[in-house]
Every structure is written in structure tokens, then in C-alpha cells.
Amino acid sequence: MKRVLITGASSGIGRALAAAYAADGADLVLFGRDAERLEKSAQACREAGAKNVETHVADVRNREKMAQLLMAADGRGPIDILVANAGVATGLSSGQIQETPEAVRAMMAINVAGVFNTVEPLIPAMSGRRRGQIAIVGSMAGVRALPYSPAYCAAKSAVHMWADCLRGSLAPYGVAVSLIVPGFVKTPMNAPLKAWQPGAISDSEAARIVKRGLDRRRGVIAFPYYMYAAMRLFSFLPSGVVDSVMRRFDVAVLETRERGESP
Numbered sequence: 001m002k003r004v005l006i007t008g009a010s011s012g013i014g015r016a017l018a019a020a021y022a023a024d025g026a027d028l029v030l031f032g033r034d035a036e037r038l039e040k041s042a043q044a045c046r047e048a049g050a051k052n053v054e055t056h057v058a059d060v061r062n063r064e065k066m067a068q069l070l071m072a073a074d075g076r077g078p079i080d081i082l083v084a085n086a087g088v089a090t091g092l093s094s095g096q097i098q099e100t101p102e103a104v105r106a107m108m109a110i111n112v113a114g115v116f117n118t119v120e121p122l123i124p125a126m127s128g129r130r131r132g133q134i135a136i137v138g139s140m141a142g143v144r145a146l147p148y149s150p151a152y153c154a155a156k157s158a159v160h161m162w163a164d165c166l167r168g169s170l171a172p173y174g175v176a177v178s179l180i181v182p183g184f185v186k187t188p189m190n191a192p193l194k195a196w197q198p199g200a201i202s203d204s205e206a207a208r209i210v211k212r213g214l215d216r217r218r219g220v221i222a223f224p225y226y227m228y229a230a231m232r233l234f235s236f237l238p239s240g241v242v243d244s245v246m247r248r249f250d251v252a253v254l255e256t257r258e259r260g261e262s263p
């Protein structure tokens, strides 16, 4: 029976992944910000068969609190799988030239520093045990630049690179690192997105794919794979050509209302 810790477990992909592990009888440690939504997710996991579910309300930007909660959770029972999933989206609406600097900084603090705050505290314990898995949720937006969400792409490419580096540096210590690269997944994050969403799947389908990849300790779990291959190919093609093709799509990404670099 695995002990699995997931951030962003109150909604979308994180909540669905928690439910998928619950069905296997896992011992779950769920993190979220909205206490009510987190408790609903936890209750669903208990009903689905989780052996044990503990919940923690915390903002991933709060480095000190995250470290304290993560280490305490690991002390109660060693974490086998840590999933750094919490994140927010932001981008440009039609006609908007530049993203609001305060929104950019808040998103960066959540999507980049928040991932560091989630993963760093457990590296010494996992590598000391020579056992454990770390999964970092990126995005297709981290593979090739999208003109509609500059800062989000920058944040996701940063965590992609970090995950790829950690995979190499932690392997000798018995810790496996997986980079998760979702395409379009139907979650509250994506609901306000005005765009053609090829290959969009449900959160439970995404969770099934992620869990299967983690069971196999895959280094990169990208889905749909054709989209990942296309994004990789685009990054090799002349940038001006790809940019002009991308600009032809009518895409509006709602700017995040998140503000503040730390709570």
C-alpha cells in the first residue's frame, strides 16, 4: 500500500488522481487551499476505498509552512509518491498586449516557487531512504512557446527543466522523478479558456494515464502523445514560421486574479 501526497488535490487533475489512488486503497495526504473543496475530495477518496486520508490546507507559496507540513507528514509515514500538481493558469485576452506584472509574479510564485516548496523538503528524506517517486506537473505550454500565455509558458518550461535535471541527479539515490505533461484536460482551470482544444480529455482519464505512467516509473508522462511530438517538432522548426501559424488561432486565456508572491 502506497502513501501518496498530492498538492492541488481539491480540484481537477489532483482531485481525480487522488480518487484513482484511493481506488487502490492508498494512504493519502492531500493538500489544497479551499478547505471545503479539499474535504469533499477527501470524503470521496474515503468512500472510494482509501485506507487513510489526511488533509492539509496550505498555500504552496508559503515555503515555511509547506516544509513544516511536508516533513511532519513524512514523519507520520514515509511518502512513497509526491505529486507537485497545484498550479494556476494565466495569459492574454484578445487585444491585450501585455500581461499584468502582478498577475505574472503571483503565477510564478505558485507555479515555480510553489513546486520548489513542495519538492525540496522531501528530497533529503527520500534520498536517505533510497526510495520514493517525485512527480512534477508541467504542461504542453512548457514544451513550445505559445503567444497567448507568455508567463505561464515560462513557468512551465522552468519546472520541466528542473524535473529533467532532478531525474538525473536523484536516480543514483534511488528516487525516481517523472515529468507530467498534460495537453487539454477539462477542469475548472480550463473552463474559461476560449480556444480550440484538440484531444481534450476528462480529469479522470488524465488521472488514469498519470497513474499508469507513475506505476511504470516513466520519466516523462505526456498525453496526448501526438501533441507532445508536435510541440517538440515545432520547437525545432523556424520560430517565425511557427509563431505566425500559432497567431492564426483565436485564443483568449483569462488572466489569473491571483496576486502576491507569498501569503
Ligand SMILES: NC(=O)c1ccc[n+]([C@@H]2O[C@H](COP(=O)([O-])OP(=O)(O)OC[C@H]3O[C@@H](n4cnc5c(N)ncnc54)[C@H](OP(=O)(O)O)[C@@H]3O)[C@@H](O)[C@H]2O)c1
Pocket: 007, 008, 009, 010, 011, 012, 013, 014, 031, 032, 033, 034, 035, 037, 038, 058, 059, 060, 061, 085, 086, 087, 088, 089, 110, 114, 137, 138, 139, 140, 181, 182, 183, 184, 185, 186, 187, 188, 189, 190
Ligand atoms: N487543465 C489542463 O488542461 C492542464 C493542462 C496542462 C497542465 N495543467 C496543470 O495541471 C495542474 C492542475 O491543474 P487543473 O487543471 O487540475 O486545475 P484546477 O482544477 O484549477 O486545480 C488547481 C489546483 O491547484 C490548487 N492551487 C492553486 N493555487 C494554489 C496555491 N497558491 N496554493 C495551493 N494550492 C493551489 C487549487 O487549490 P484550491 O482550488 O483549493 O485553491 C486546485 O486544487 C496545474 O499545475 C496546471 O498548470 C493543467
